Amino acid sequence: MTTIKDVANLAGVSVATVSRVINERGYVHADTRKKVEEAVKQLNFSPNEVARSLYKRKSKLIGLLLPDIANPYFPQLARGVEDRMQEQEFRLIFGNSDEDEQKEKDYIQTFIQNNVVGVISSTNYPHSSIYENLKIPVVFLDRTPLDSPSVFADGREGGRLAAREIIKRGSRRITVMQGPAHIKPAQDRFEGAIESIRQAGLDYRVIQTTSFSFNDVGLWADELFSKYGDTDGVIASNDIAAMAVLHEALRIGKKVPEDMQIIGFDDIPMSSLLSPGLSTIRQPAYEMGREAAGLLIKLVEQAPIENKHIQLPVSFIERGTTRKVNSDG
Amino acid sequence: MTTIKDVANLAGVSVATVSRVINERGYVHADTRKKVEEAVKQLNFSPNEVARSLYKRKSKLIGLLLPDIANPYFPQLARGVEDRMQEQEFRLIFGNSDEDEQKEKDYIQTFIQNNVVGVISSTNYPHSSIYENLKIPVVFLDRTPLDSPSVFADGREGGRLAAREIIKRGSRRITVMQGPAHIKPAQDRFEGAIESIRQAGLDYRVIQTTSFSFNDVGLWADELFSKYGDTDGVIASNDIAAMAVLHEALRIGKKVPEDMQIIGFDDIPMSSLLSPGLSTIRQPAYEMGREAAGLLIKLVEQAPIENKHIQLPVSFIERGTTRKVNSDG
Incomplete structure (x- = not known):
């Protein structure tokens, strides 16, 4: 293993000088600094970051x-x-x-x-x-x-936008999936959505969800269809939830978007690979x-x-x- | 900020004793150890991990x-x-x-x-x-x-299995997507697949891919259909590639699995949420x-x-x- 001494020997300077260069501390002549830096490079020397950070109290x-x-x-x-x-x-x-x-x-x-x-x-x-x-x-x-x-x-605006777009395209019996209560952005978009639905003078139904995990989304999709089978528009809490709703809708023979429209949230990479592709509110992640x-x-x-x-x-x-x-x- | 001295004071022992307990080094009486541990807990003391690991040369x-x-x-x-x-x-x-x-x-x-x-x-x-x-x-x-x-x-066996299952279900003009050359497991499964196809006495076509990224998979799906439009079975290099093939097949009006079967690799969480659900070779990740x-x-x-x-x-x-x-x- 290369030590600071090897670097000092190759550069023809003292260990203290090498230390000053490495730790960017104290005065070192530009030529000397260059010599040390070249020796560090040539020997592929990697000073122990722990020791350095203790000394410098600064890492990157x-x-x-x-x-x-x-x-x-x-x-x-x-x-x-x-x-x-x-x-x-x-x-x-x-x-x-x-x-x-x-x-x-x-x-x-x-x-x-x-x-x-x-x-x-x-x-x-x-x-x-x-x-x-x-x-x-x-x-x-x-x-x-x-x-x-x-x-x-802007999650609240995202919720409003989802509601406006789905209403503009004809949905009248809208179900909104409310994301987990402890996730603030999910609540923002939920509130935005119901704000716009109310403004349009429409009624809405809510499915409450407690996580975004793949293990659970299927259950909420089931719940949605068994409770609100006549819904013609779903504003999902995110794209994963939207994927599960789309899957369940197609499985039970609904036509999407003819019988039911779905809007997700996030625009994750696989949204465009679904069939049909998922309409969604994009966050520029x-x-x-x-x-x-x-x-x-x-x-x-x-x-x-x-x-x-x-x-x-x-x-x-x-x-x-x-x-x-x-x-x- | 709590220091080791605060812990020593509260426990009624020396700093050196606290240090021995924290660093699990040297002899400390069980009662003393307990006192120190309680003081650490009560003060919510968090020893600097850097200093500790320098001393102990061991972290978790x-x-x-x-x-x-x-x-x-x-x-x-x-x-x-x-x-x-x-x-x-x-x-x-x-x-x-x-x-x-x-x-x-x-x-x-x-x-x-x-x-x-x-x-x-x-x-x-x-x-x-x-x-x-x-x-x-x-x-x-x-x-x-x-x-x-x-x-x-067992990637090679995974490739064999994909080929056997797709052949057993009637595919005769199979296209195998070969994953990136520098990813060894992708090559293993590719080799397994062509081994089984050859054993069955069938011919096959290959689409070479250079990455697994979402940005690129769509292009390879396009290439597959423009080069080998008559293919009736696709063994994809992974589930993401399979998603892109499924999407493109449905887009151009193919019936899956009637006109074309598709088998993925990995069994990522969203595989079951596609429509139709993706048949795949599961790796127990x-x-x-x-x-x-x-x-x-x-x-x-x-x-x-x-x-x-x-x-x-x-x-x-x-x-x-x-x-x-x-x-x-």
Whole structure:
């Protein structure tokens, strides 16, 4: 294994000088710095990050907490964060909280104990004491505590948009799937949807769901059809729930979109691969990830920040589970 | 912030004693240990993991490298690893290599520099020098270098099984999608499939693909139908590719499974939510993750190991994209 002494020998300088270069501390002449950097490169020397971070109290490591990597929405967020971080040579470690508050605390603890310089958290528990006591910057992603830096999509407008589009296309007996109560963005979009349905003077039915997991969505789809078999329009809590509704509708012989329209939420990558393709409200997940990373980098580097709440727009993606406008609407 | 001194004061012992308890090093009387542990708990004291691991040279942190978290197969693996690790209080940090060798090296470096005690890697580059030089145990997951501890499914048998099942159900003009050349399990299943097709005395056509990404699968589905429009059976390289083929088949008016049967690979969670449901070869991803974690824990704890190559069986999951046996076969 290469040691700092090998680097010093090759560069023809003292160990202390190599240390100053590596730790970016104290004065080193530019020529000397260059020699050391070349020796580091040539020997493929990797200083022990732990020792370095103890000394410098500074790493370029960021912790990213996701609530559920099995939901294809979150890997898109993660990719955005990762790509943006990589541009400035920050590295990322992930934790998957599984929407469990204790697991989340454990991961944040792990991040801190490994000297991350900042955290991006898609948490359902932004008011948890663990965030309050953190001494490093946190950006909340896809979750919106009012007082902290955050990046999110306009969920309420997304709900309104889903309702307007499905009504415009002729649905009159609409069922709205209400996402898990502890997931704030799911509640925002639910409230937006019923706001627009009420404004249109229509009635609506609600199916309450308690998770977004693949194991459960089939059950709620069953419940929907057994309770509200005459429904002609479903606003799903997300694309996974919409997939389950579409599957069940086709299985029992409904025609989609003729008998029943379905609108999802998120626009996960597989939405376009369904048959018919899923109409949905798109959240710009990749861009949200990039924005959160950009905001956190600014916080870490103590750069000036114009806006610590970044809201990105949602949009309606028209595919095959909704009818063409004007043909029925 | 709570310090080790606060803990010592509350427990009525010296700082050195607290240190011995925390670092599980040297003799401490059981009663004293209990007092310290209670003080730690009461003060919610979290010793700096970095300082601890420097001192003890031992953490309970594991690094898990995944090639692509956007492919829903990998979050299932990750969940298995996580659940098993948690049972023995190991913690996990993730890296997502995006099937890029340089990114993979960077993540392994990050893991090491943060003093992980072991690595689980779903790598496409198991022979990379970075693994050779690691001084901590590595378990390869879903990838099978012959000389290193590994957990994998029987991909070749999976390929054979897909071919046997599709032939038994009447397909005669079969197209096999060959996965990316650098992904060994994809090549195994490809070779298994053509082996069984040849044994049945049938001809076959091949579509070569270079990635599993959602952005690209649609193109290969297009290519398949424009080149081999008369094909009556598709063995897809994985479930995502199968989804794209199913989507395109239905779009151009083919009846599935009457005109064309499709078999996927993996059994990702959304396979059952497609319409018709996707018939596929199941890899027991969750169980594979658990086995890999169990094997790594044994290696870390230097426990005796009976078998360092754990192969799990694959199975045929019959859904709606294949015909009932005996009706056409």
